[in-house]
Amino acid sequence: MLALGLALSILIGISLSFFGGGGSILTVPLLVYVLGLPPKEAIASSLLIVGIASSSGAVQHWRAGNVRPREAVLFGSAGIVGAFAGGRAGAFVDGGLLLLLFAAIMLLTSTAMWRGRKEVGEDRVYELRSPGKLVLQGLVVGGFTGLVGAGGGFLIVPALALWAGLPMTAAVGTSLLIIVLNTMSGFLGSLGHVEVDYALVAMVSGMAIGGSFIGSRLATLIEPASLRRAFAGFVMAMACLILVREGTLVVQTLSPALPSTWPQVSFAAAMLALGILAGRGSKRAAESHSALAFSQGAGI
Numbered sequence: 001m002l003a004l005g006l007a008l009s010i011l012i013g014i015s016l017s018f019f020g021g022g023g024s025i026l027t028v029p030l031l032v033y034v035l036g037l038p039p040k041e042a043i044a045s046s047l048l049i050v051g052i053a054s055s056s057g058a059v060q061h062w063r064a065g066n067v068r069p070r071e072a073v074l075f076g077s078a079g080i081v082g083a084f085a086g087g088r089a090g091a092f093v094d095g096g097l098l099l100l101l102f103a104a105i106m107l108l109t110s111t112a113m114w115r116g117r118k119e120v121g122e123d124r125v126y127e128l129r130s131p132g133k134l135v136l137q138g139l140v141v142g143g144f145t146g147l148v149g150a151g152g153g154f155l156i157v158p159a160l161a162l163w164a165g166l167p168m169t170a171a172v173g174t175s176l177l178i179i180v181l182n183t184m185s186g187f188l189g190s191l192g193h194v195e196v197d198y199a200l201v202a203m204v205s206g207m208a209i210g211g212s213f214i215g216s217r218l219a220t221l222i223e224p225a226s227l228r229r230a231f232a233g234f235v236m237a238m239a240c241l242i243l244v245r246e247g248t249l250v251v252q253t254l255s256p257a258l259p260s261t262w263p264q265v266s267f268a269a270a271m272l273a274l275g276i277l278a279g280r281g282s283k284r285a286a287e288s289h290s291a292l293a294f295s296q297g298a299g300i
Helices: 002-019 024-034 039-063 069-092 095-115 131-148 153-162 168-190 198-218 224-252 262-287
Strands: none
Touching: 002 024, 002 039, 002 198, 024 039, 024 095, 024 198, 024 224, 039 069, 039 095, 039 131, 039 168, 039 198, 069 131, 069 153, 069 168, 069 262, 095 131, 095 224, 131 153, 131 168, 131 262, 153 168
């Protein structure tokens, strides 16, 4: 299975390069169901793999002038705190429940990719519109990153475009840098309670980086919208399979799988409430834009 897992790791890099993201939602299922890692170890390993793979794209965008340091620091500083807290909180949450949360993130991601991302004009004058909302969403996205191992780009890109006022190319480039910061912080937060196979991480990361070069080439040959929707359908189907598989196991062991202490319940409720508020804020802000064109769905 190792050979198959490494071959499939190429898809992580292809997704990151072609869509500007999406690799994180493939990494955890690959590590759990193909390479046989326990859920918590897979999530910690995914954080490191996604961080390494995203750094390549972040460097390319930095050289192209598409990374805005001020916005990255503002969003990323809050994200680092949230990611570290999420990584630490993962020690107190059942592995099956973490996979269910991850499957929910996959459904949100696949929906965002299916719909595409609204473009805004690149010639507009941009200014930081709502730093408070940007910091809040950075904290929420960071928490989910550390907890379930997903990069969260499908929330980062709209937040940077709508509340930081960045053009879409800068939002994508800046989001990759933020993903690197969040995943590395989440990984550090998980180190105290998870053992990581660094040799396996290095092999998967190497294949993912190799896949990123394939993705760059495919971007010049394939019509993006068609591939984006095909990929979204695949991710949605995978999420449903995980929900069925892990949901059955969690139901069988419902009591120990759910948060049982007051700190656990409080954390879960706070993360759910903040996630709902952030999602509603993004939707309202998106509806206020009149742009009609859709892009590849990058930054997932």
